[in-house]
Amino acid sequence: MAVETVSAALTLKDIAREAGVSLATVDRVLHNRPGVRPDTVRRVQETIARNAFHPHVAAAELARGRARRFAFVMPTGANPFMQQIEAYLGEMSAWLSARRLSVELINTDVFDPSVLAASLETLSGDYDGVAVVALDHPGVRAAINDLVDAGTKVVTLVSDVPSSRRHHYVGIDNIAAGRTAGALVGRLVGEKPGKVAIIAGSQGLRDHAERIFGFNQVMASEFSRLDILPLLEGRDDDDRSEQLISRLLDKHPDIISLYNVGAGTQGVAKALTEAGREKQIVFIAHDLTAMTRRLLLQGTLDVAISQNPGHEARAAVRVLLSLARNEPILSEQENIRIDILMRDNLP
Amino acid sequence: MAVETVSAALTLKDIAREAGVSLATVDRVLHNRPGVRPDTVRRVQETIARNAFHPHVAAAELARGRARRFAFVMPTGANPFMQQIEAYLGEMSAWLSARRLSVELINTDVFDPSVLAASLETLSGDYDGVAVVALDHPGVRAAINDLVDAGTKVVTLVSDVPSSRRHHYVGIDNIAAGRTAGALVGRLVGEKPGKVAIIAGSQGLRDHAERIFGFNQVMASEFSRLDILPLLEGRDDDDRSEQLISRLLDKHPDIISLYNVGAGTQGVAKALTEAGREKQIVFIAHDLTAMTRRLLLQGTLDVAISQNPGHEARAAVRVLLSLARNEPILSEQENIRIDILMRDNLP
DNA sequence: CTGTTAGCGCATTCAT
DNA sequence: ATGAATGCGCTAACAG
Numbered sequence: 114m115a116v117e118t119v120s121a122a123l124t125l126k127d128i129a130r131e132a133g134v135s136l137a138t139v140d141r142v143l144h145n146r147p148g149v150r151p152d153t154v155r156r157v158q159e160t161i162a163r164n165a166f167h168p169h170v171a172a173a174e175l176a177r178g179r180a181r182r183f184a185f186v187m188p189t190g191a192n193p194f195m196q197q198i199e200a201y202l203g204e205m206s207a208w209l210s211a212r213r214l215s216v217e218l219i220n221t222d223v224f225d226p227s228v229l230a231a232s233l234e235t236l237s238g239d240y241d242g243v244a245v246v247a248l249d250h251p252g253v254r255a256a257i258n259d260l261v262d263a264g265t266k267v268v269t270l271v272s273d274v275p276s277s278r279r280h281h282y283v284g285i286d287n288i289a290a291g292r293t294a295g296a297l298v299g300r301l302v303g304e305k306p307g308k309v310a311i312i313a314g315s316q317g318l319r320d321h322a323e324r325i326f327g328f329n330q331v332m333a334s335e336f337s338r339l340d341i342l343p344l345l346e347g348r349d350d351d352d353r354s355e356q357l358i359s360r361l362l363d364k365h366p367d368i369i370s371l372y373n374v375g376a377g378t379q380g381v382a383k384a385l386t387e388a389g390r391e392k393q394i395v396f397i398a399h400d401l402t403a404m405t406r407r408l409l410l411q412g413t414l415d416v417a418i419s420q421n422p423g424h425e426a427r428a429a430v431r432v433l434l435s436l437a438r439n440e441p442i443l444s445e446q447e448n449i450r451i452d453i454l455m456r457d458n459l460p
Numbered sequence: 461m462a463v464e465t466v467s468a469a470l471t472l473k474d475i476a477r478e479a480g481v482s483l484a485t486v487d488r489v490l491h492n493r494p495g496v497r498p499d500t501v502r503r504v505q506e507t508i509a510r511n512a513f514h515p516h517v518a519a520a521e522l523a524r525g526r527a528r529r530f531a532f533v534m535p536t537g538a539n540p541f542m543q544q545i546e547a548y549l550g551e552m553s554a555w556l557s558a559r560r561l562s563v564e565l566i567n568t569d570v571f572d573p574s575v576l577a578a579s580l581e582t583l584s585g586d587y588d589g590v591a592v593v594a595l596d597h598p599g600v601r602a603a604i605n606d607l608v609d610a611g612t613k614v615v616t617l618v619s620d621v622p623s624s625r626r627h628h629y630v631g632i633d634n635i636a637a638g639r640t641a642g643a644l645v646g647r648l649v650g651e652k653p654g655k656v657a658i659i660a661g662s663q664g665l666r667d668h669a670e671r672i673f674g675f676n677q678v679m680a681s682e683f684s685r686l687d688i689l690p691l692l693e694g695r696d697d698d699d700r701s702e703q704l705i706s707r708l709l710d711k712h713p714d715i716i717s718l719y720n721v722g723a724g725t726q727g728v729a730k731a732l733t734e735a736g737r738e739k740q741i742v743f744i745a746h747d748l749t750a751m752t753r754r755l756l757l758q759g760t761l762d763v764a765i766s767q768n769p770g771h772e773a774r775a776a777v778r779v780l781l782s783l784a785r786n787e788p789i790l791s792e793q794e795n796i797r798i799d800i801l802m803r804d805n806l807p
Numbered sequence: 808c809t810g811t812t813a814g815c816g817c818a819t820t821c822a823t
Numbered sequence: 824a825t826g827a828a829t830g831c832g833c834t835a836a837c838a839g
Contacts, residue, residue: 167557169522169560174518175519175522204792210512292804296802301648423792440558441554443555443774445548450768450805452797452805453801453805455643455644457639457640458636458797460795
């Protein structure tokens with residue numbers, strides 16, 4: 114009936130005895146520290162492997178003594194999605210403090226590359242790990258690489274800098290998210306012909322650009338019968354987005370779907386409602402907030418494509434911790450999914 | 461710039477000194493053990509609260525010495541979804557062993573209530589925690605309650621027994637999953653009138669029954685123009701499902717959508733393809749496996765509604781561990797979502 | 808290059 | 824009802 118067996122709970126000392134060396138030598142091998150004869154290294158490694166030995170993390174953590182410090186560099190301002198991530202970090206505080214981990218929030222203008230880069234530079238040496246909502250820019254890339262060179266573990270959060278040497282990216286594949294939006298638009302409008310509107314914050318933002326790219330890809334290859342209107346840029350601002358969309362709806366009575374790539378969903382929704390067309394137009398936007406939740410329940414918004422902010426907060430912390438401990442990371446666990454949220458599967 | 465402050469990393473000893481008692485007394489209060497004057501208890505608790513003190517889990521774990529044993533009671537047989545959960549448990553083995561945790565798999569016929577109940581009874585006393593894919597039946601409920609009374613922590617996995625006193629349920633809300641399926645069918649078929657077919661493993665299975673309930677709810681209230689055909693029961697078997705669906709497709713040339721509530725998706729897909737109708741019919745099924753992934757990419761399957769087996773495996777372990785340690789559980793983290801998976805957001 | 812040793816913070820006897 | 828003392832398994836500093 115039982116399948117797995119219980120392993121005998123070995124300790125470093127057991128390994129040391131079996132390999133015929135001292136505790137300290139096993140420890141050196143375990144952490145690839147210098148000063149051990151290659152031959153001895155091999156012998157110890159073999160005993161470790163043979164016994165499938167894993168050092169007790171609790172003991173290791175305790176013996177290290179030193180607490181770990183992580184910094185989260187987040188955008189200033191009232192972006193609700195970022196606020197959710199910060200809130201979930203706050204919820205972890207008991208968990209963190211029971212592990213002698215500290216997370217410090219650093220709010221910076223992440224949209225100004227020089228400010229962000231400068232902000233990152235000041236962190237060097239003070240932290241074991243840094244999570245940053247990054248802007249893809251040469252200055253930022255350099256700052257990230259400097260941190261990495263200084264021995265700090267770095268993960269990019271939500272927005273990546275693939276060309277940097279960051280250790281990990283915690284966030285979604287935005288091209289795939291855009292493709293998902295495109296497929297949903299195409300599938301939900303049915304057979305009807307008509308125009309599709311698309312509004313983003315700015316094409317200069319990497320995540321927005323990638324989503325637009327993925328969206329257009331799917332529309333061109335699979336729903337070419339639909340007419341995509343030129344991209345509008347609402348700068349993630351409610352009022353501006355509302356105005357742009359209002360004008361657009363006036364001009365095109367045959368719009369059947371609307372995709373909002375970035376923030377400003379409230380403004381877009383307002384324009385839709387005031388035109389009295391919220392039920393006819395398939396409306397797709399990003400992220401789950403109190404507001405998009407309400408819009409989904411009302412039926413104004415048809416789908417919210419989202420990334421789970423709680424998952425991102427915890428994944429970033431866990432990845433930084435694993436990196437700091439030189440532990441392997443459970444990649445399946447830290448992979449952030451593209452959530453399709455509709456009225457009936459709201460969490 | 462910085463927002464959170466680093467707490468001073470207190471220890472039990474600090475609390476003891478500040479409260480004017482010994483280490484042992486603080487420990488007693490911390491674990492609600494008897495033998496402390498109420499007055500002293502209060503004083504110690506206040507000091508703990510005032511300092512927002514959290515005992516170092518690593519030290520606690522180390523001092524306990526004793527390893528924790530958990531059992532996972534899973535269905536025998538070749539259910540791919542269950543096999544995925546087991547596989548993810550296997551992937552955690554290094555993680556588990558580094559924490560001196562052991563997970564033992566117990567395979568049982570969970571569909572026979574008396575066998576399952578008997579199986580659970582044998583576990584009593586041997587484990588700190590038990591996760592069980594449960595069948596909702598009085599005998600099983602009693603067995604679960606007995607385990608709980610014996611001090612074992614119990615979580616139900618994937619399939620719940622709400623009337624039992626299990627400590628936690630790790631799995632999705634199946635009514636909501638059924639509603640989600642219904643909404644997707646209704647939205648994806650467009651304006652077309654026609655018939656909708658539905659096939660389940662068995663109405664006797666609680667999760668199937670709940671999904672059917674949710675599905676019908678949405679169809680009746682929002683898509684009453686669609687004609688729902690009587691439920692078929694394929695017993696989660698590919699061949700039987702294929703035969704049933706083939707016959708149904710022959711009989712009804714105007715079927716526009718098909719919802720498979722349980723397993724047997726491969727058989728259903730085969731029937732669809734052999735009838736040459738896989739492109740016209742909106743097909744929705746559950747769970748992501750190698751096969752449903754392929755069907756999604758081919759376009760035979762339009763949506764897979766799924767629960768993340770890796771997440772479920774890890775959540776069950778974490779919840780059992782938190783329960784065993786008397787730690788609070790991060791409910792947002794352990795909540796299992798209803799995933800809507802389409803071709804473009806496959807993980 | 809290798810070994811010895813003193814804690815890390817808590818749980819748990821055993822005394823008082 | 825309370826306190827003192829021991830050790831969990833590992834890291835890090837030091838000694839050879």
